[in-house]
Amino acid sequence: MQSSDSPTPLIGRAPCMVRLHDQIARVATTDFAVLVEGESGSGKELVARRIHEQSARQGGPFVAVNCAAIVDTLVEAELFGIEDRTATGVRGRAGKFELANEGTVFLDEVADLSARAQAKLLRVVQELAIERVGSHSTRVLDVRLIVATNRRLKSMVARHRFRSDLFYRLGGVEIHVPPLRERRSDIRLLAEHFLRQHETPPRRCLAPCAMDALMAHDWPGNVRELRRVIEHVLAFSGNGPIRVEDLPAAITGDYVRNLEPSLARDESMRAWGSRYARIVLDRCGNNKRQACRILGISYHTLQAYLRYGSRTTDRPMRTRPANANGGKEGSDTPS
Numbered sequence: 001m002q003s004s005d006s007p008t009p010l011i012g013r014a015p016c017m018v019r020l021h022d023q024i025a026r027v028a029t030t031d032f033a034v035l036v037e038g039e040s041g042s043g044k045e046l047v048a049r050r051i052h053e054q055s056a057r058q059g060g061p062f063v064a065v066n067c068a069a070i071v072d073t074l075v076e077a078e079l080f081g082i083e084d085r086t087a088t089g090v091r092g093r094a095g096k097f098e099l100a101n102e103g104t105v106f107l108d109e110v111a112d113l114s115a116r117a118q119a120k121l122l123r124v125v126q127e128l129a130i131e132r133v134g135s136h137s138t139r140v141l142d143v144r145l146i147v148a149t150n151r152r153l154k155s156m157v158a159r160h161r162f163r164s165d166l167f168y169r170l171g172g173v174e175i176h177v178p179p180l181r182e183r184r185s186d187i188r189l190l191a192e193h194f195l196r197q198h199e200t201p202p203r204r205c206l207a208p209c210a211m212d213a214l215m216a217h218d219w220p221g222n223v224r225e226l227r228r229v230i231e232h233v234l235a236f237s238g239n240g241p242i243r244v245e246d247l248p249a250a251i252t253g254d255y256v257r258n259l260e261p262s263l264a265r266d267e268s269m270r271a272w273g274s275r276y277a278r279i280v281l282d283r284c285g286n287n288k289r290q291a292c293r294i295l296g297i298s299y300h301t302l303q304a305y306l307r308y309g310s311r312t313t314d315r316p317m318r319t320r321p322a323n324a325n326g327g328k329e330g331s332d333t334p335s
């Protein structure tokens with residue numbers, strides 16, 4: 001387990017993650033507001049934390065606020081604070097911006113702020129000062145603002161769902177966190193990281209087929225979904241290597257559909273190879289050179305597998321036509 005003051009690990013070595021690490025390091029040397037975009041569970045809050053931890057503000061607080069979770073009538077008090085006795089029984093308190101003074105405030109799900117809250121935020125961003133609810137004096141703050149959203153803010157601006165003046169103050173310095181399906185090579189690293197996080201002897205590892213199944217899934221819930229899957233496995237399976245059967249059925253669906261039915265139909269090695277080659281090719285975005293590298297076969301052999309597959313009715317699932325020749329010619333022997 002990580003201690004609360006050790007840096008937050010942002011796991012990832014895929015080229016898009018190397019770029020992300022580089023962008024984080026660069027923006028951390030500045031004090032600009034940053035907009036972090038990415039699908040739900042892709043790691044936006046983690047990116048915001050890394051920016052804070054690498055910046056000159058690292059000694060100050062990092063205050064995260066989930067804008068979607070605050071009732072609209074309370075947003076102002078929550079973000080900017082409220083004065084004593086503003087209403088009967090109300091006790092004065094600082095808002096998140098004040099609590100983040102000399103540090104970073106992170107507004108998650110910023111697209112969910114109401115029009116009224118957006119107007120208030122605009123003032124704060126413009127003036128770098130806040131006014132507590134019920135107060136007429138402003139407090140100048142030294143806060144860096146990082147906001148995140150899993151929606152396309154630009155299209156929300158076009159649909160008048162988000163203020164353009166606020167968008168242009170928050171946007172500009174944007175970081176995109178790629179979805180997990182675009183960095184499949186990191187799935188192994190992440191899965192092993194989450195296993196280690198919960199490690200109690202005996203040490204568990206993922207059997208090769210289980211890892212293949214994780215790689216085959218599209219991860220709509222991104223890294224958070226992967227973390228929950230590992231937690232599910234640790235909660236429900238026994239000791240020893242983690243097998244495909246230990247994974248939730250919702251995860252192994254693609255994998256089982258693509259590979260297991262071949263057993264049921266007494267499929268030949270050649271037919272299965274063709275099916276598998278197409279799956280890999282599909283996964284590589286039809287990049288044959290990359291598919292050959294992964295499959296460990298020559299270009300010529302790959303072509304033979306594809307020709308074979310295009311002549312059988314037994315087409316694999318989730319594939320697109322990979323052979324423009326449509327299998328007019330070629331040998332049955334895939335090599």
Ligand SMILES: Nc1ncnc2c1ncn2[C@@H]1O[C@H](COP(=O)(O)OP(=O)(O)OP(=O)(O)O)[C@@H](O)[C@H]1O
Pocket residue numbers: 009010011012038039040041042043044045046047108150190193223224227
């Ligand atoms: N690259 C990563 N390395 C390690 N853990 C990660 C990584 N990315 C995400 N996580 C973990 O996945 C979970 C979700 O991450 P996070 O909360 O940052 O996602 P998010 O994009 O902010 O999600 P949401 O849109 O739902 O707010 C967290 O437990 C986080 O620690």
Ligand SMILES: [Mg+2]
Pocket residue numbers: 044045108148
């Ligand atoms: Mg988040």
